[in-house]
Amino acid sequence: MPAPREIALEVNGRRQVLHLDPSAPLLAVLRNDLALNGPKYGCGLGECGACTVLLDGRAVRSCVLPLSRTEGRRVTTLEGLGTIEAPHPVQAAFIAEQGAQCGYCLNGMIMTTVALLERNPAPSEAQIREALAHNLCRCGTHMEILAAVRRAAAERAA
Numbered sequence: 001m002p003a004p005r006e007i008a009l010e011v012n013g014r015r016q017v018l019h020l021d022p023s024a025p026l027l028a029v030l031r032n033d034l035a036l037n038g039p040k041y042g043c044g045l046g047e048c049g050a051c052t053v054l055l056d057g058r059a060v061r062s063c064v065l066p067l068s069r070t071e072g073r074r075v076t077t078l079e080g081l082g083t084i085e086a087p088h089p090v091q092a093a094f095i096a097e098q099g100a101q102c103g104y105c106l107n108g109m110i111m112t113t114v115a116l117l118e119r120n121p122a123p124s125e126a127q128i129r130e131a132l133a134h135n136l137c138r139c140g141t142h143m144e145i146l147a148a149v150r151r152a153a154a155e156r157a158a
């Protein structure tokens with residue numbers, strides 16, 4: 001295991017200076033060291049999307065991202081999007097469309113949607129499906145999730 005060293009990054013708009021194993025997965029650091037439990041542990045293999053966060057605005061899988069790769073960069077987690085009182089528009093769209101059953105996949109669905117709409121504010125149905133194709137939902141909530149993404153895009157354009 002590599003020796004701990006100092007690594008500085010920005011998380012949800014706040015500078016963090018950590019003294020940790022640089023090979024530690026970002027997901028473990030977020031959950032265990034920074035108490036940010038929005039990103040979920042699903043597969044741990046980069047396959048399911050439950051652990052998705054934004055790295056400099058791009059959706060990445062934090063379970064397979066070593067902490068060292070985040071040095072000097074900007075990480076945004078679900079907690080950095082909105083609050084219960086003032087949800088992010090994508091979060092509000094998921095609530096409006098009831099896009100959840102157990103909710104375990106939702107962190108990944110929402111973070112991936114936020115990244116999608118930042119780079120493509122008016123995605124086609126095919127582009128929405130392609131963007132979310134590798135985010136797994138075990139509950140079969142796909143239709144509501146797709147409706148939520150369409151709503152978020154439409155409300156952004158209005």
Ligand code: FES
Nearest residue numbers: 042043044049063
């Ligand atoms: S937990 Fe990271 S992709 Fe599944």
Ligand code: FES
Nearest residue numbers: 101105137138139
């Ligand atoms: S709502 Fe349960 S995994 Fe998607």
